Amino acid sequence: MDYQKLSEFRYLRDTTITLVARETRLSIQSIIQFSNKNIPRFTSSQAVQIFQDYFASRNSLFSNNNLLFPTDEGKLLLPDKYRQNFKRLLSKAGIDPLALSPMLLTDVHIKRILELQFQFQRPIYQMYLAAALIGYQALRPVEVAKLQKEDIHIDEEIIILRDTKSREDQYVIIYPTLIKPLKNYLAHLINLQKG
């Protein structure tokens, strides 16, 4: 089992249930029994995006499951289990979980919960970026491991490799395919730092 994928799946599932509960005012009991045919309708674009991400994550783990919000084992998620996860989600987002139900969440709360997504996806993004830097840029694994965000200059489209095998700093032009993903990734990192 890919624990990284599972961790992202749990976050996306619990966040999606939370958004569905908040927007539809349906009970948790009824939402967790949704089947694949019960595609919720969201009003906000952020919610649509998170649902799409969740759906892709769910399908990669449980392609033949009829439940829309299954547990890690593909079984029916119990309401109490969701509530536990919901409290953890709020804590992680720095929101006081006492007496808060999904219906009472404000837009600010939702924003903070959605900002957590990057933290769950970061290891996966890192893996893809590392593979791309090795595959497209022909960097050595040790050079990728040593990269600091200050070494990536998106505006100049260069990466500075420090303390390389030749013991000199080297300048590498960023491969066009990598500019946008690197830019997005760095933007997330900067937001995380600010947060």
Place this chain on the structure above:
Amino acid sequence: MNINQYLEEYPDYLRGVRDASENTVKEYLHDVQRYLDYFNSHVSADPEKFEITPKHLRNYVAYLRDVLLNDNTTVERRFHGISAFWQFLYLQYDYSTPVSLKNCGIRNVIKRTPTQPISEDRYKLILEAIDHGLSKIK
């Protein structure tokens, strides 16, 4: 031969003259130390009698292979450290001319596992998977 003094100077020679990295200095020094240990226990413990000759190297390689069961890659690597030390003695202290592994009469065939190039189709699949992963970073 004042081996202890030479061993003290050897790291500076590697760094200063051969522009070796710290890892190389550490490894080469270790290789010489291992040879010295062998020499002390099998030839002579007297530091004044320390020497590097093709005959001693042949015996040392046999010891590495037969007693320590080192494989050919390790044997060759150990030899590099000693060879550099021999070169250092030759250049700095007019010691005898260094002799290569081959000219010492030591056969060392390293069997390398042939690398299998990735087929074009597989390479495309890997790049597609990477591209798909990169597209997720929004």
